[in-house]
Amino acid sequence: MTQLALVIDLNVCVGCHACVTNCKEWNTSGLAGPMVDQNPYGKDPTGTFFNRVQTFEVGEFPNTETIHFPKSCLHCEDPPCVPVCPTGASYKRKEDGIVLVDYDKCIGCKYCSWACPYGAREIDEHQKVMKKCTLCVDRIYDKTMTDEERRPACVRACPTSARLFGDIHDPESEVSKAIREAGGYQLMPEWGTSPANHYLPRRKIKLRIRVDEIERADNPLKIDGLLPRPDKAEPALDDVTSW
Secondary structure, three states: OOOEEEEEEOOOOOOOOHHHHHHHHHHHOOOOOOOOEEOOOOOOOEEOOOEEEEEEEEEEOOEEEEEEEEEEOOOOOOOOOOOOOOOOOEEEOOOOOOEEEOOOOOOOOOHHHHHOOOOOOEEEOOOOEEEOOOOOHHHHOOOOOOOOOOOOHHHHHOOOOOEEEEEOOOOOOHHHHHHHHHOOEOOOHHHOOOOOOEEEOOOOOOOOOOHHHHOOOOOHHHHHHHOOOOOOOOOOHHHHOOO
16 A cells, blocks of 8 residues: 655754745645634744744753754554544545545544644644645645656755655655665654654764865965055055045
8 A cells, every 4th residue: 555655854954944834835825725823923923834843952062963853744554643533534545645634524623633642733723623734635646747846845845855755665665765774763653653754863974174174275364365465655446446
């Protein structure tokens, strides 16, 4: 069975939030929209998002590191949000494994959000229905788009190619190869939900840089020092420039 999913490389994610912005732009105008903001220009702006990037620091000063951790619905292979839904609004598609919400059936009871161990679902306070990542299902199957465009909005927007998209059940897919080669892992597998989305771990890379490599060869201060100095008898620019 096909299982579409995202693979996120934490090694190259810079926390720019391009994925968050493009996700909201595409989905608020698509089948999943609108994604309403509450008090967007006020003191405490809130709103509905399919994808968020959490940023935090680890370690103790001066040996600290900044970690950017994107998180959205993981499209679990055994999603706990589906069986708890009293109306059947939350469901998992057999053809591609994407977990979706039928807004016509959703009553906003929040049972699914309580059942989700990842906190990936958000209630839309305007429409009073539960919303979540759809993997841009309205985009990836749109045959009017090119193959390059038929990818989730977040994947298309990432400037560092930290987000990959594909079928994790296909051993020859880009995402499956990335998981195998880079040691990709699931988020909190102990919950038994078998999340489809995977993360590629951060790895420390030791760089050995010489002092002469730090100092730019084209340093303007150094170049200026090598240039011949004009004679004091020559007119200055202030003297010859007409304002």
